[in-house]
Amino acid sequence: MHQPASEPGSVGCAAPIDDLCLLAALDGQADAGVLEHLESCPSCHARAQSFAALERTLRDRLFRSMCPPTTELLAFQQRILGPQRYVIVAEHMRDCPYCAHEIQLLEQASAAPRALIEPRVPRLVLQLYAPRTPFPTPVAFSTTRSLSQSAHYVYRAANVQLTVSVAQALGRPGFVMLSGMLLIGDDLFDAVSNATASLLRNGQVMASVPIDSSGCFTLDDIPAGEHVLSLRLPDTEIVVETLVL
Amino acid sequence: MQASLTAGSIHPMKITPRRTRVQTIVHPSIDLATIERMSLGTLERHCAVESERFYRGQPHDTRFAFELFRRALVERDERAWESVYNHYRGLVESWVRRSGAFASSGESSEYFVTSVFTRFWQAVTAERFGSFASLAALLHYLQLCANCVVIDSVRAQSWSEMLPEESASANHVPQSSPDEEAMERVARTEFWNYINALLQDESERVVLYSSFVLGLKPGDIFAQRGDLFGSIHDVYNVKRNILGRLSRNQELREMFAS
Numbered sequence: 001m002h003q004p005a006s007e008p009g010s011v012g013c014a015a016p017i018d019d020l021c022l023l024a025a026l027d028g029q030a031d032a033g034v035l036e037h038l039e040s041c042p043s044c045h046a047r048a049q050s051f052a053a054l055e056r057t058l059r060d061r062l063f064r065s066m067c068p069p070t071t072e073l074l075a076f077q078q079r080i081l082g083p084q085r086y087v088i089v090a091e092h093m094r095d096c097p098y099c100a101h102e103i104q105l106l107e108q109a110s111a112a113p114r115a116l117i118e119p120r121v122p123r124l125v126l127q128l129y130a131p132r133t134p135f136p137t138p139v140a141f142s143t144t145r146s147l148s149q150s151a152h153y154v155y156r157a158a159n160v161q162l163t164v165s166v167a168q169a170l171g172r173p174g175f176v177m178l179s180g181m182l183l184i185g186d187d188l189f190d191a192v193s194n195a196t197a198s199l200l201r202n203g204q205v206m207a208s209v210p211i212d213s214s215g216c217f218t219l220d221d222i223p224a225g226e227h228v229l230s231l232r233l234p235d236t237e238i239v240v241e242t243l244v245l
Numbered sequence: 246m247q248a249s250l251t252a253g254s255i256h257p258m259k260i261t262p263r264r265t266r267v268q269t270i271v272h273p274s275i276d277l278a279t280i281e282r283m284s285l286g287t288l289e290r291h292c293a294v295e296s297e298r299f300y301r302g303q304p305h306d307t308r309f310a311f312e313l314f315r316r317a318l319v320e321r322d323e324r325a326w327e328s329v330y331n332h333y334r335g336l337v338e339s340w341v342r343r344s345g346a347f348a349s350s351g352e353s354s355e356y357f358v359t360s361v362f363t364r365f366w367q368a369v370t371a372e373r374f375g376s377f378a379s380l381a382a383l384l385h386y387l388q389l390c391a392n393c394v395v396i397d398s399v400r401a402q403s404w405s406e407m408l409p410e411e412s413a414s415a416n417h418v419p420q421s422s423p424d425e426e427a428m429e430r431v432a433r434t435e436f437w438n439y440i441n442a443l444l445q446d447e448s449e450r451v452v453l454y455s456s457f458v459l460g461l462k463p464g465d466i467f468a469q470r471g472d473l474f475g476s477i478h479d480v481y482n483v484k485r486n487i488l489g490r491l492s493r494n495q496e497l498r499e500m501f502a503s
Contacts, residue, residue: 019485019489020478020481020482020485023481023484023485023488024463024481027462027463029463029464050492051488054488054491054492055456055457055488056408057501058440058453058457058491059407059408059457059460060408061433061436062433062436062437062440062457062458063404063407063408063457063458063460064400064403064404064458064459064460065430065433065434065436065437065458066434066437066458067400069426069430070393070396070397070400071393073396074389074392074393074396078389095459096459097459098400098403098459101399102396102399102400105344105345105346105392105395105396105399106392106396108345109340109343109344109345109392109395110392194334194335194338196293196297198294198297203303204298204303205294205297205298205301205303206294207290207294208293208294208296208297209290209293210293210331232297232300234335
């Protein structure tokens with residue numbers, strides 16, 4: 001194991017550095033003369049390395065060994081820790097700058113409103129670009145459930161294009177299936193992660209589905225009528241304000 | 246690469262203060278028994294609609310999502326669990342990203358999201374599910390798990406800053422189970438107690454604890470405990486005595502060698 005020589009006058013060194021200077025050197029507190037000596041003297045260098053190795057071992061085994069686990073830290077911050085442990089952890093907080101910092105992070109996270117509602121985001125209203133065209137064959141991304149004639153719409157604004165196909169639901173008069181494909185510029189993937197497509201009627205969400213990584217979505221069993229189509233992306237809401245199905 | 250909408254065509258809505266309470270409702274035509282009998286696909290569709298209503302600040306029914314969690318956590322239905330993950334991962338990611346520690350973590354948000362759900366799964370067993378009376382309680386606990394995961398990352402950072410890479414040991418590898426974590430804590434406490442018994446007085450205890458448990462430098466120790474030490478030199482003196490004594494301890498030498 002590590003055996004730093006604690007006495008000056010080590011073998012091989014005419015003017016050995018004392019242990020306190022060696023420890024200070026390990027802490028980066030030594031002057032240039034000490035550092036120069038350590039570089040050129042194998043004996044003092046070896047003693048310094050022995051101290052360093054022992055310090056490393058102790059640090060590896062002891063660093064933050066008294067810090068409560070994160071679950072307990074959280075319980076402390078939430079004021080739900082048992083009274084005995086609360087006192088012990090509170091006392092630890094007084095000494096430990098790391099736990100104090102972590103508590104601060106938890107306080108900040110807790111201070112954020114617990115509401116899960118995302119803040120309002122900018123709204124982009126799409127305009128009809130291509131009028132309704134009958135589409136006698138099924139569009140590529142519609143399911144085989146609807147083989148009847150479907151209508152095809154294209155909406156645009158800025159660098160956004162939305163293609164919508166609407167078909168009558170097979171065997172369900174008065175109900176339709178809506179398929180959509182969203183394109184945003186040249187790069188879609190990041191924009192549509194965690195995005196949803198919803199139909200609203202009178203302001204109420206009637207149906208909602210996630211938008212896949214290709215920008216596609218399908219809403220089925222939708223009652224015919226006038227709706228608002230809303231695509232909720234992480235930082236934008238894309239809207240077709242009047243969609244008559 | 247983040248796609249962006251062309252500027253100039255967006256009509257920004259007036260940013261309104263975020264509401265913190267949204268009315269929950271119960272669909273009168275759908276009772277709990279019906280929900281429990283629903284196919285997973287139907288349940289998912291209802292969850293999607295009600296979640297969307299919630300996000301838009303509209304009255305919503307939480308029973309569908311609660312049933313989804315119940316199937317995932319009580320019945321340990323893997324498909325239901327996958328559905329929970331897909332449904333809430335965006336929300337969890339937003340919590341993680343909002344954490345002050347995330348930016349400096351160097352980890353991807355996806356790494357944290359997976360860790361959060363793993364911790365949640367481990368913590369909320371079938372037996373413990375009964376203590377969650379509502380969807381809000383479940384989501385609150387999920388948010389707490391997100392906080393814990395981020396804090397664990399901050400801790401790992403503090404270790405890597407304090408410990409040179411070549412000496413990092415299994416002591417600081419994040420444990421995968423609460424049992425392993427508890428055992429590691431016991432081992433560290435026992436080691437401290439053993440070392441502590443070799444110390445001679447309060448000043449040695451303060452130097453050892455401050456230097457190696459808290460990672461403080463002698464200058465910091467002197468600044469905090471000027472009542473015990475006359476100078477930084479005194480702190481180094483005590484430290485030298487401790488290290489010399491520990492290095493000569495045969496039992497410790499064998500312990501470190503093993």
